[in-house]
Amino acid sequence: MDINALNALPYEDFVNIFGNVVEKCPIITAAVWSKRPFVNLSALEAAIDEFIDALPESGKEGILRCHPDLAGRDLQRGTLTQESREEQARAGLDALGSAEASRMARLNEEYKERFGFPFVICARMNDKASILRQLSERCQNERAAERARGIEEVKKICRLRLYGLVLTDAPNKL
Amino acid sequence: MDINALNALPYEDFVNIFGNVVEKCPIITAAVWSKRPFVNLSALEAAIDEFIDALPESGKEGILRCHPDLAGRDLQRGTLTQESREEQARAGLDALGSAEASRMARLNEEYKERFGFPFVICARMNDKASILRQLSERCQNERAAERARGIEEVKKICRLRLYGLVLTDAPNKL
Known part of the structure; x- marks a missing residue:
């Protein structure tokens, strides 16, 4: 999909295609549609990041809480x-040994108990170890x-999802 | 569910139960969890309204764009x-005559074309006419x-969903 095609999308198609670039937060995609046209994909990415940065701290925590636990x-x-x-x-993460799975579960619980939101990391840029x-x-x-660190990871995940969708043309979502 | 039980919910249960009081915007529910404890249900409702009001105009349009067309x-x-x-x-709205259905479809398209977001109204406070x-x-x-009018309707929908969930104890969502 080129940027002109992206800019020409009605909001319903735009949200259908890009609504999950931030996990379970289609409101963000739906909001930045107001900022089109985008000169390029980086500009769309920047608009998403800017929207996230402008949220109150509770809103950033809200984004993190929309993310699932890993494994x-x-x-x-x-x-x-x-x-x-x-x-x-x-x-x-779908093929952990039982010791790894137990350790992951224990640490996830410890993390959530301590912070009140889940551990978020860009899984595509890391392996299980x-x-x-x-x-x-x-x-x-x-x-x-x-x-702040969780939100930085959200932005990395968003970037990879966004580029993946545009570069594959997302034919099954139109 | 009484307010003490509500305030004691871990964020995951809180979002599972109340995540759709604003349609497809679990981030809002997940964000206001940061503001607990709530003295009563009105305080939770006020926290949601306050979060919505603090969003930029694009964010409010984003909320509206997460809503489906009526019929x-x-x-x-x-x-x-x-x-x-x-x-x-x-x-x-699931039992419109063909003339009503055509009229609704035409007006929905006209509305979306004009405003760039869908017509939102609290259906439970209105009939099809x-x-x-x-x-x-x-x-x-x-x-x-x-x-602004759409957002006021979002708040009415939210209020009815919220009270409905708490008053029925939402047993199937816990």
Whole structure:
């Protein structure tokens, strides 16, 4: 899809295609449609980042809370979004050994208990060993630092989803 | 559910139960969890309204764009959220005569073309005749007035969904 085709999309198609670039937050995609036309894909990405940055801290925490646990209940029950399922599988999180799975579950709970939002990391830029290591390390951070770090990861995930959709033309979503 | 039980919910349960009080915007529910404890249900409702009011105009338009058309494609395809399906059915929108259905479809398109977001009205506070009349009238409004009016309707829908969930204890969602 070229940028002119993207800019010409009615909001319904735009939200159908790009509504999950930020996990379960179609409002963000739907909001930035107001900012079209975009000169290029980077401009769309920047508009999304700007919208996120302008949210109050509670709104940023809200975004994080819309994310599933890694290797958590949604993966086990098959209730992940398509995007999350593919990303978690690619990082090997759907094939953890029982010791790894227990450790991941324990650390996820510890993280959520400490911060009140889930551990978010761009799974496509990490493998399971790196994810487990960072989860363990990030449990030690301060809350504000971790909220900011989670949002940075949200933006990385968004960027990869966005470019993936545009570069494959997303034919099944139109 | 009493207010103490509501305040004691982990964010995951809170979002599972209340995540769709604003249609397809679980981020809003997830954000206001940060503001607990709530002294009563009105305080939760006020926190949601306050979050919405603090969004930029594009964010308010984003909320409206997360809403389905009334008697539109999602109703026909069975892809409405449970809440919207029940609300649209109660207003008689799932049983329009062919002339009414054509008129509704034409006015919905006219509205979206004019404003860049869909017509939003609290279906539970109206019947199909009143909805058609207001849709026709509101097509004549200015964009800013109509955006504000749509958001007022979002808040009415939210209020009814919220009270419905708490008063029925939402046993199937816990």
